[in-house]
Amino acid sequence: MENITDFEALDKHLKECGKPFKDALVDYYRVLGEQLGFTVRIDASIIEYGINLGKVNLIWLEPKILFSCEFGSLEEILKHLWRIVEYNPEKAVLLLSSGSSCKPEEVGKLVEQSKILKELRERFVVLDVSEKKVVYPRD
Numbered sequence: 001m002e003n004i005t006d007f008e009a010l011d012k013h014l015k016e017c018g019k020p021f022k023d024a025l026v027d028y029y030r031v032l033g034e035q036l037g038f039t040v041r042i043d044a045s046i047i048e049y050g051i052n053l054g055k056v057n058l059i060w061l062e063p064k065i066l067f068s069c070e071f072g073s074l075e076e077i078l079k080h081l082w083r084i085v086e087y088n089p090e091k092a093v094l095l096l097s098s099g100s101s102c103k104p105e106e107v108g109k110l111v112e113q114s115k116i117l118k119e120l121r122e123r124f125v126v127l128d129v130s131e132k133k134v135v136y137p138r139d
Contacts (some may be wrong), residue, residue, distance in 0.1 A: 003032060004093055004125065007132035022069055025095055025129060026057045029067050033060040046083045053083050057095075065091040071100035077107055085116065091123050097130040104128040108136035 003009075010028050017024040026042065033040040038060040046053045058067040066089040068080040077094070084092045094111075096104040108126045111117055117124070126136035 003036070004029075005127065005134055010129070011132065022071065025069055026067070029058055029093075029095075033058070033065075036060075038062045038065075046087050048086045053086055054079065056080070056083055056087070059089075063091070064089045065093065067093045067095060069095040070102050071097050073101045074103075074106060074110075077102050081110075081117070085120065088120070089123065091125065092120070094124065094126045095129050096126060096135075098128050099130045104131075104135040108138070111136050112138075 009032075010025075013028040013031070014021065014024045017027055019027060030040050030042060039062060041059045041061060043055050043057065044059045045055050056066055057069045059065070060067075066084060066087060068084065070077045070080055077096075080094070094104075094107060096102055096107055098104055104126055105128075111121060111124045111126060122137075124136060125134065127133070128135050
């Protein structure tokens with residue numbers, strides 16, 4: 001889905017939205033999902049085995065695409081990765097910023113080389129939203 005990586009439209013939304021950066025980022029993908037006709041859930045809880053594993057920022061339900069936005073440490077992204085593995089989406093889009101503690105390049109390398117993520121590797125997209133580039137998969 002090339003519209004997920006439409007950085008020009010994303011940048012325009014971030015400037016015009018008037019919300020804090022992270023909220024505007026999630027809002028962009030919420031609006032995009034709704035425009036595409038998908039059922040969208042914000043701050044959705046991932047519940048598996050009768051256990052609430054925590055919330056994710058956004059899910060498009062019909063194509064089962066999960067969006068996770070994290071600007072904290074690599075340790076924080078590991079929590080998101082666990083939820084992603086358990087939810088088993090068709091696509092997992094990690095929205096990261098090279099200006100934060102959680103470096104997109106490092107996360108891309110983790111996705112590419114992790115034994116745990118091996119089966120889901122082709123489903124991941126890692127975006128650096130501050131540099132406006134796709135970090136993973138690499139061309």
